[in-house]
Amino acid sequence: MILAKKKIFTDFALSKGLRSTRQRDIILDIFLSTHQHISVEELYLKVKSSTPDIGQATVYRTLKLFAEAGLAREILLHDGQTRYEHVVAGEHHDHLVCTKCNSIVEFENETIEMLQNEIADRHGFQIRNHKLEIYGLCANCR
Amino acid sequence: MILAKKKIFTDFALSKGLRSTRQRDIILDIFLSTHQHISVEELYLKVKSSTPDIGQATVYRTLKLFAEAGLAREILLHDGQTRYEHVVAGEHHDHLVCTKCNSIVEFENETIEMLQNEIADRHGFQIRNHKLEIYGLCANCR
DNA sequence: TTGGTTTTGATAGTCATTTTCAATAAAACA
DNA sequence: TGTTTTATTGAAAATGACTATCAAAACCAA
Incomplete structure (x- = not known):
């Protein structure tokens, strides 16, 4: 490592x-x-x-x-x-962040990534990386 | 407004x-x-x-x-x-951020939002809001 | 209008970061 | 190996965004 x-x-x-x-x-x-x-x-x-x-x-x-x-x-x-x-190799930048207990769940979704590429193309934008954070309450805190 | x-x-x-x-x-x-x-x-x-x-x-x-x-x-x-x-009520937080000239283009994509909801449901997560930032080079800077 | 208080503009100060530059050290070369 | 070239370093000065200071001005209640 x-x-x-x-x-x-x-x-x-x-x-x-x-x-x-x-x-x-x-x-x-x-x-x-x-x-x-x-x-x-x-x-x-x-x-x-x-x-x-x-x-x-x-x-x-x-x-x-x-x-x-x-x-x-x-x-x-x-x-x-x-x-x-x-910077951790292979890490994902898609997170569910609980605003109460600060826990973070990492996820991955190919369709979202694909849509991001489409959107970028449409704007002539060249993607380097991304960050998607969904804030809210996790199962334990809601 | x-x-x-x-x-x-x-x-x-x-x-x-x-x-x-x-x-x-x-x-x-x-x-x-x-x-x-x-x-x-x-x-x-x-x-x-x-x-x-x-x-x-x-x-x-x-x-x-x-x-x-x-x-x-x-x-x-x-x-x-x-x-x-x-700060806009009901605003979207989906941005293409150019890492060279710092320009920001806001976008909206219903499918991505829908997928976010699905993912949140799957984790028992209650969404409050979200932020999606795609970093890279805009059409002018690439 | 007056009197007490907040706000303002100019400027000096602060603090993280960057630049400068002579001295030093690493790689290339002889 | 010694020599040359060039990158790197440490210390200190410079930079630049932001904040604090403070006397003057503006606000507002009475």
């Missing part, structure tokens, strides 16, 4: 002509050791406590690279700090 | 003990005359061209009030600017 992610970054670096550096290796290790989503500042503090000579700017730069490489994703909440979450 | 929105704000102002001011009236008029979503800066420019003596800080403050009153909603894209969109 972690090796696969490291390979994704190695391949990305290769394809972009990026160099392999100690800083990037360390930041990637630490990012991969986290769960859920983490703010740049939080990650920087972790990095700093493990390797004090790595600068904040490098953490910012490197996280953007991870996002570009497709192994992290920027998340915007309403507190002005950018956070990053892991 | 517009009158209804104005009433929402008037009621909100009343309940909060806020005063009715020329600036808020003008900003509300201009906000209601826009479509889709608009950044604070964009709205400020519109306001300034109509009434040059209204300051930027007031536009920021007033838009936050609109959001609090429930007639606007903050949107975060990835360009660091906060945008506001109209």
Whole structure:
């Protein structure tokens, strides 16, 4: 799992002509050791406590690279700090979100995906990805 | 429609003990005359061209009030600017979002809605609302 | 109109993020 | 291996969106 992610970054670096550096290796290790989503500042503090000579700017730069490489994703909440979450291979972006207990059920529906493609075509739009969130009350909470 | 929105704000102002001011009236008029979503800066420019003596800080403050009153909603894209969109009763939340120029096209598809209902039923889920965002490149940017 | 309170505009301040740039380190080359 | 080339780094300055400050102006009840 972690090796696969490291390979994704190695391949990305290769394809972009990026160099392999100690800083990037360390930041990637630490990012991969986290769960859920983490703010740049939080990650920087972790990095700093493990390797004090790595600068904040490098953490910012490197996280953007991870996002570009497709192994992290920027998340915007309403507190002005950018956070990053892991991109999980094969994950679906279709969720039933319970607004009471915050539980999330992931689903998949081919017909919906097909209709999305149709709609995009009709607008000359080229799809990269999508997110469908249905909010409401789950079976336990209603 | 517009009158209804104005009433929402008037009621909100009343309940909060806020005063009715020329600036808020003008900003509300201009906000209601826009479509889709608009950044604070964009709205400020519109306001300034109509009434040059209204300051930027007031536009920021007033838009936050609109959001609090429930007639606007903050949107975060990835360009660091906060945008506001109209809260429409019974509105649709299905969008094609261009990741390059940030343009948004709203669409509606009954079949998708129907399928969502089916999926929700299957999980014993009671839908309150939903959001479907398709990210990619619009016709102009691809 | 007056008096108390809210709102405003200008501006200074804040804070996350980005840019700059000289120093350093990685890859390419000899 | 040493040398050259070029990317990367850290520190600090710059940027840019947004917020706080505060004296002046506007609002509104009496």
